[in-house]
Amino acid sequence: MTSLQDLDTPAALVDTARMQRNIARMQERMDALGVRFRPHVKTTKCLPVAQAQIAAGARGITVSTLKEAERFFDAGVRDILYAVGMAPARLPQALALRRRGCDLKIITDSAAGARAIAEFGRAQGEAFEVWIEIDVDGHRSGIPPEGEALLEVARVLVQGGMCLGGVIAHAGSSYDHDTPEALRRIAEQERAGTVRAAGRLRDAGLPCPVVSVGSTPTALAAATLEGVTEVRAGVYVFFDLVMHNVGVCGTGDIALSVLTTVIGHQEEKGWAIVDAGWMAMSRDRGTQKQKRDYGFGQVCTEGGEVLPGFLLSGANQEHGIVSGTDGACADIAQRFPIGTRLRVLPNHACATGAQHPVYYAIGPGGQAEAWPRFQGW
Amino acid sequence: MTSLQDLDTPAALVDTARMQRNIARMQERMDALGVRFRPHVKTTKCLPVAQAQIAAGARGITVSTLKEAERFFDAGVRDILYAVGMAPARLPQALALRRRGCDLKIITDSAAGARAIAEFGRAQGEAFEVWIEIDVDGHRSGIPPEGEALLEVARVLVQGGMCLGGVIAHAGSSYDHDTPEALRRIAEQERAGTVRAAGRLRDAGLPCPVVSVGSTPTALAAATLEGVTEVRAGVYVFFDLVMHNVGVCGTGDIALSVLTTVIGHQEEKGWAIVDAGWMAMSRDRGTQKQKRDYGFGQVCTEGGEVLPGFLLSGANQEHGIVSGTDGACADIAQRFPIGTRLRVLPNHACATGAQHPVYYAIGPGGQAEAWPRFQGW
Numbered sequence: 001m002t003s004l005q006d007l008d009t010p011a012a013l014v015d016t017a018r019m020q021r022n023i024a025r026m027q028e029r030m031d032a033l034g035v036r037f038r039p040h041v042k043t044t045k046c047l048p049v050a051q052a053q054i055a056a057g058a059r060g061i062t063v064s065t066l067k068e069a070e071r072f073f074d075a076g077v078r079d080i081l082y083a084v085g086m087a088p089a090r091l092p093q094a095l096a097l098r099r100r101g102c103d104l105k106i107i108t109d110s111a112a113g114a115r116a117i118a119e120f121g122r123a124q125g126e127a128f129e130v131w132i133e134i135d136v137d138g139h140r141s142g143i144p145p146e147g148e149a150l151l152e153v154a155r156v157l158v159q160g161g162m163c164l165g166g167v168i169a170h171a172g173s174s175y176d177h178d179t180p181e182a183l184r185r186i187a188e189q190e191r192a193g194t195v196r197a198a199g200r201l202r203d204a205g206l207p208c209p210v211v212s213v214g215s216t217p218t219a220l221a222a223a224t225l226e227g228v229t230e231v232r233a234g235v236y237v238f239f240d241l242v243m244h245n246v247g248v249c250g251t252g253d254i255a256l257s258v259l260t261t262v263i264g265h266q267e268e269k270g271w272a273i274v275d276a277g278w279m280a281m282s283r284d285r286g287t288q289k290q291k292r293d294y295g296f297g298q299v300c301t302e303g304g305e306v307l308p309g310f311l312l313s314g315a316n317q318e319h320g321i322v323s324g325t326d327g328a329c330a331d332i333a334q335r336f337p338i339g340t341r342l343r344v345l346p347n348h349a350c351a352t353g354a355q356h357p358v359y360y361a362i363g364p365g366g367q368a369e370a371w372p373r374f375q376g377w
Numbered sequence: 378m379t380s381l382q383d384l385d386t387p388a389a390l391v392d393t394a395r396m397q398r399n400i401a402r403m404q405e406r407m408d409a410l411g412v413r414f415r416p417h418v419k420t421t422k423c424l425p426v427a428q429a430q431i432a433a434g435a436r437g438i439t440v441s442t443l444k445e446a447e448r449f450f451d452a453g454v455r456d457i458l459y460a461v462g463m464a465p466a467r468l469p470q471a472l473a474l475r476r477r478g479c480d481l482k483i484i485t486d487s488a489a490g491a492r493a494i495a496e497f498g499r500a501q502g503e504a505f506e507v508w509i510e511i512d513v514d515g516h517r518s519g520i521p522p523e524g525e526a527l528l529e530v531a532r533v534l535v536q537g538g539m540c541l542g543g544v545i546a547h548a549g550s551s552y553d554h555d556t557p558e559a560l561r562r563i564a565e566q567e568r569a570g571t572v573r574a575a576g577r578l579r580d581a582g583l584p585c586p587v588v589s590v591g592s593t594p595t596a597l598a599a600a601t602l603e604g605v606t607e608v609r610a611g612v613y614v615f616f617d618l619v620m621h622n623v624g625v626c627g628t629g630d631i632a633l634s635v636l637t638t639v640i641g642h643q644e645e646k647g648w649a650i651v652d653a654g655w656m657a658m659s660r661d662r663g664t665q666k667q668k669r670d671y672g673f674g675q676v677c678t679e680g681g682e683v684l685p686g687f688l689l690s691g692a693n694q695e696h697g698i699v700s701g702t703d704g705a706c707a708d709i710a711q712r713f714p715i716g717t718r719l720r721v722l723p724n725h726a727c728a729t730g731a732q733h734p735v736y737y738a739i740g741p742g743g744q745a746e747a748w749p750r751f752q753g754w
Contacts, residue, residue, distance in 0.1 A: 089386075112710075284660040339466060
């Protein structure tokens with residue numbers, strides 16, 4: 001059996017014990033709050049991870065591309081939410097999935113989008129299940145909970161013969177906060193806005209069975225989820241340094257890391273050069289504007305122990321620079337000789353994972369199992 | 378035959394006419410300067426692109442991983458420089474390539490690295506061809522042209538029975554400049570430092586047949602390449618917005634773009650939401666600190682005409698935000714209705730390409746040919 005020591009570098013490692021703990025923590029919280037949990041598989045695009053989430057109690061999955069929907073449906077997952085606004089040109093692909101038996105839900109946030117779905121659906125004799133995207137924090141897409149647009153979109157769908165399945169929101173701005181109070185506030189804002197939109201639809205005599213909210217920070221911070229029927233979150237399964245700065249995990253919860261090898265030094269500068277550059281870490285600098293900037297990642301031993309003060313401070317395509325945060329490290333070449341293997345915790349698990357065709361799942365005894373992930377659209 | 382109009386989005390497009398023009402421009406320049414040209418295939422990891430470079434006159438290729446070396450050797454390219462400091466653990470993989478007939482050259486920049494190569498080579502009866510990496514601008518790896526370290530590394534290699542093939546430098550700091558004068562200055566610094574290192578080796582009675590320099594900006598800016606035998610460059614084949622800011626190409630030379638579809642709007646904010654997020658563009662924000670910040674990319678029509686003032690100003694995983702640089706665009710939903718297809722020029726062609734399993738090569742008539750590229754190590 002392959003072990004950690006056999007792996008070539010750079011390699012993306014998943015600490016399976018941490019991953020299982022993260023999955024259990026979220027699922028237990030959702031169970032206690034009385035809501036269904038629908039993990040977002042865009043973080044990992046990896047079947048064994050989704051299977052672990054489902055085994056722990058997840059009900060269906062969220063995807064960011066129809067390729068993800070196709071891959072996970074082929075692997076046996078039937079209840080799938082495609083949580084990116086439906087492009088009319090992709091309706092035939094969505095139809096094909098539904099005709100094969102996939103319980104695919106799609107979303108829209110405009111009357112124009114709703115009309116395109118309804119026209120295509122009627123022409124094909126398909127009542128698509130559509131959820132309406134609600135904007136709860138102004139960060140990206142969605143219709144405000146108040147105002148006429150919400151009711152107009154709903155009526156276009158219902159009168160067009162589509163199945164109005166619910167409302168969905170994502171408080172992406174939760175990533176910008178870093179105190180428990182602020183996170184509870186944005187979680188309540190997400191909940192209240194989405195529940196309000198659902199209430200307005202029902203008051204107008206329109207159906208709204210599902211009220212779906214979520215992001216990792218709000219899912220972990222919400223004090224109540226009254227009126228919500230399901231929660232979505234993605235990055236919680238691995239966590240990362242951005243989430244650590246947000247305040248929802250410790251570095252000891254981060255299940256994804258990149259294994260790397262020291263290939264050289266610039267001793268006067270206190271640098272060790274490693275073979276994990278941005279191709280292995282991604283160009284994500286998500287901690288740059290947070291309370292603590294981790295450069296391109298936090299350096300750990302090969303076994304995963306954090307090495308305080310050592311960051312991946314620079315990254316070219318296949319070169320990374322390890323340096324001490326408190327200035328030059330005089331004995332860098334003695335401390336990390338050529339050939340030394342290190343791990344680096346990433347800023348953003350979704351972005352770092354996307355750089356790798358495979359994760360290596362590392363079990364408690366150091367055994368390594370290849371878990372493929374897929375790329376592209 | 379597939380055409381541009383048939384492609385699903387997001388998709389990475391290569392304008393083959395621009396690519397061929399970029400290839401010809403560089404090759405003609407190298408021919409005029411009297412040096413060999415060895416393109417860096419890390420930018421594209423795509424066989425048809427490398428074949429076009431070789432057909433135009435390139436002599437061998439540069440790679441950033443041994444996987445690239447294996448893939449291109451399997452496709453018939455024999456003369457390969459692996460231009461990342463050799464990790465001792467990867468020597469068996471390099472040996473296997475050489476035993477299969479690959480003319481693989483490896484590099485080192487330390488006595489420790491040189492000793493590891495020589496010991497392994499002697500034990501295996503293999504005289505590896507090794508080039509010594511020279512530091513000409515302090516930006517990353519390499520040995521200074523002056524000082525004892527250079528001669529020590531060379532002697533370890535030669536006395537260890539290895540083949541000292543030459544010296545190699547990369548003035549990566551050229552990316553930080555943006556005037557013709559500054560670029561000529563850094564090009565001359567790269568040339569002079571590397572030639573000086575070669576001279577010192579020869580003065581000490583050591584061989585140094587190859588003097589290899591290069592980066593796209595210095596290759597295009599160098600006034601003379603006296604003493605240099607070969608030049609390397611990668612991103613010139615596609616160019617990008619970072620290179621445009623550096624001043625070595627126009628936007629009309631950028632051969633890589635990402636095709637995207639409008640999926641929604643936030644009209645009050647002047648936003649069109651598109652399906653090219655950072656998964657399609659990469660998280661590279663390389664123009665952020667340059668003279669003009671292009672956000673996540675410059676927006677163009679589907680046909681490739683630049684739309685002045687429209688940038689991809691924000692990006693989540695599968696969502697991008699198109700907005701006007703001069704504040705809100707009042708008629709964004711009329712200007713770019715749902716379903717509108719746009720192209721986005723990338724900040725950094727190497728990083729954007731890496732997000733895609735395939736390029737679509739777009740010919741002059743709009744025909745689209747799939748050109749696979751590979752991922753991973």
